[in-house]
Amino acid sequence: MTFDLRPWQLADFPAYQALITAPAIATAIGIDAKSTVSQQQAFENDLYQTYQAAILIDGVPQGSIVAYQRANELGEPLVNEADIAYFLAPAFWGHGIMTDVVTAFITQLPLTSRFGPMC
Numbered sequence: 001m002t003f004d005l006r007p008w009q010l011a012d013f014p015a016y017q018a019l020i021t022a023p024a025i026a027t028a029i030g031i032d033a034k035s036t037v038s039q040q041q042a043f044e045n046d047l048y049q050t051y052q053a054a055i056l057i058d059g060v061p062q063g064s065i066v067a068y069q070r071a072n073e074l075g076e077p078l079v080n081e082a083d084i085a086y087f088l089a090p091a092f093w094g095h096g097i098m099t100d101v102v103t104a105f106i107t108q109l110p111l112t113s114r115f116g117p118m119c
Contacts, residue, residue: 001095005053015061016043024090051109055101063088065105
């Protein structure tokens with residue numbers, strides 16, 4: 001099964017909303033599936049991250065992947081440290097898609113290690 005990654009866009013909210021209101025996804029990401037405000041906040045939180053993407057399968061958003069920059073206890077960004085969060089429509093679970101998605105996504109990040117560039 002093939003996929004494409006592209007940045008989320010404001011017009012994608014209905015597709016994102018349909019994904020995050022699926023009970024399995026809502027529970028996993030800790031969102032109130034019945035609250036439109038929570039859904040919009042989750043979407044905007046992902047939308048405005050520097051590194052984020054919709055996971056497209058057959059041209060349709062079926063998931064999301066985002067890198068959230070880590071911060072220290074003072075809220076200052078930590079260079080080259082990020083947490084990656086993702087979800088995928090349950091219909092596509094168990095097909096090995098996310099392994100390939102995470103690999104493709106990470107190669108797009110400007111990461112370095114203490115030994116030099118990682119990608």
